[in-house]
Amino acid sequence: MPTRSIRxxxxxxxxxxxxxxxxxxxxxxxxxxxxxxxxxxxxxxDAELAQVRYRNPHAEVEVxxxxxxxxxxxxxxxxxxxxxLPSDALEVGKTVTIEGYPRSDGTAELRAERITxxxxxxxxx
Numbered sequence: 001m002p003t004r005s006i007r008x009x010x011x012x013x014x015x016x017x018x019x020x021x022x023x024x025x026x027x028x029x030x031x032x033x034x035x036x037x038x039x040x041x042x043x044x045x046d047a048e049l050a051q052v053r054y055r056n057p058h059a060e061v062e063v064x065x066x067x068x069x070x071x072x073x074x075x076x077x078x079x080x081x082x083x084x085l086p087s088d089a090l091e092v093g094k095t096v097t098i099e100g101y102p103r104s105d106g107t108a109e110l111r112a113e114r115i116t117x118x119x120x121x122x123x124x125x
Contacts, residue, residue, distance in 0.1 A: 037101040037111040044099040054087040061090060063098065068108040072098055074115065075124040085115070085122045
């Protein structure tokens with residue numbers, strides 16, 4: 001039985017590991033592609049929560065503002081909870097203040113930087 005060198009054994013694993021790392025990095029980059037939001041155009045408004053999705057990777061709420069239904073991207077649940085915003089604080093019908101950046105392409109979507117609920121402001125980033 002021929003003896004294989006350590007180098008020949010590690011090469012396929014190294015290549016596979018590199019490919020896996022590259023794939024994960026591209027997924028992370030796509031997920032955190034905040035470049036589609038206009039950081040030069042800050043929006044701040046009060047709105048009633050029309051829908052709440054308290055889930056990972058980011059919680060989301062929908063609000064009606066300016067004649068449109070806006071999708072508002074919040075933060076990961078763990079971060080919101082550690083900063084004092086548990087799931088029961090966000091309820092449909094509750095009025096909140098949202099501050100963030102709209103999408104550059106005109107889509108009614110906002111990356112929230114902070115949200116004020118029951119008089120308490122939560123920094124999301």
